Amino acid sequence: MKTSLCKAMALLLATVAFGAAAQDYPSRPLRLVVPFAPGGGADFVARAIAAPLSKRLGQPVVVDNKPGGGATLGADIVAKAPADGYTLLYTTPGPQMANPYLMAKLPYDPTRDLVAVTEVAIVPNVLVVNKDLPVRTLKEFIDYARANPGKVNFASAGQGASSHLAGELFKQSAGVSIVHIPYRGTGPALTDLLSGQVQMAIDSIAVYKPHIDSGALRALGVATAKRSPLLPDVPPIADELKGFEAAPVNYISVPRNTPQAAIERLNREINAVLQTQELKDQLAAGGVIPQGGTPEEMAALVRSEAMKWKKVIEVSGARIE
Structure with missing residues (x-):
């Protein structure tokens, strides 16, 4: 009881202190942790928003790549960082939506230790097949797979990766x-x-598009609810399989107990950045769709997507050791 009271008092004092200095936030550089290696899709988007966000905040936003453990290493760093608004996590479904069901134990509490700031983007996926497979539509592929059970292989970037779960x-x-x-x-x-x-x-449209254009791969359906401007002639998988959607959401979160004033400022500035035509064009070139929204909307999306992938993982038996 005494320990809980002390923690509550410490949080109250920190909140009051932050409130007094809120008009000066941020007053020093921010750290944007990306739990993946440089050069990947998440890193590309994180760096694309970091520069304009720095200008709006008046402080550097430094991208810090911390790959490992299926994105849990970086997530854990942020979960255990001071809740002062200066350490942010640029993340994808793994840390909060999939890893809790793929891994026996996480070093942080996925439902409590990270708080949503805003959705940033969707990275559209596309279902592709090798050009020599005798199918030209998604329906033909489904019929072929049903007629040849266990004889069709699908590739992923690794056990538990978004391409695996998709x-x-x-x-x-x-x-x-x-x-x-x-x-x-x-x-x-x-x-x-x-x-x-x-x-x-x-997997990612951006990765496969050059090979689709060359004819080496055949695109049968995009994994978003609507068609992609990058592949306007390719229908959504949902046209054949109602409700199908498997496009990884990218979003920003912060440690729990981060002052609300900091979350609101970050949300406001990130959303403003996402609305600029320059960033939209930059992301579109990489096949990425900017999103935005409120912290509450992102928190609700985390919960709904977690339940969706929990079911998929349980049925498939997928695990990361």
Whole structure:
């Protein structure tokens, strides 16, 4: 009881102190932790927003890549950072929506230790097949997979990766028996997909578009509810499988107990950045759709997506050791 009271008093004092200095926030550089290696999709978007966000906040926003543990390493760093508005997590579904069901134990509480600031973007995926597979539409592919159970392989960037879970969702939605082949990253998966060692994948449009354009891969459906401007002739998978959506959401969160004034300022400035035409054009070139919204909307999305992927993971039996 005494310990809880002390914690409550410390939080109150910190909140009062922050409130007094709120008009000066931020007064020093901010750290934007990206729990992935440099050069990937999340890193690309994080760096794209960091520069204009720095200008709006009047302080540097420093991108800090902390890959490892399926994004749990970076998430844990932020979860345990001071709740002062100066440490942010640029994240994808793993830390709060998927890893709690993929891993036996996490070093942080995924429902309590990270608080949503705003949705940033959606990274659209596309279902592709090797050009030599005798199918030209999604329906033909589903029929082919049903007629050849266990003979079609799908590639992913690794066990528990969004491309893995998207494939498992497809299996369950289409009622097909296809075999998951995990790789150590999208690059090796793409190599075997192009050579025909595996027949299918659901991953980033930006990664696959050059090979779709060259004819090496055939796009059968995008994993968003609407068509993508990058692939306007490719229908959504949802046209064939009602309600299907598997486009990783990217968002920003902060440690719990971060003062509301800091969250509101960050939300306001990030949303303003996402509305600029320059950033929209920059993200569109990478196949990314900017989003935005309130902290409450993002928190609700975390909860709903967590339940969605929990079901997919439980049915598939997917695990990360």
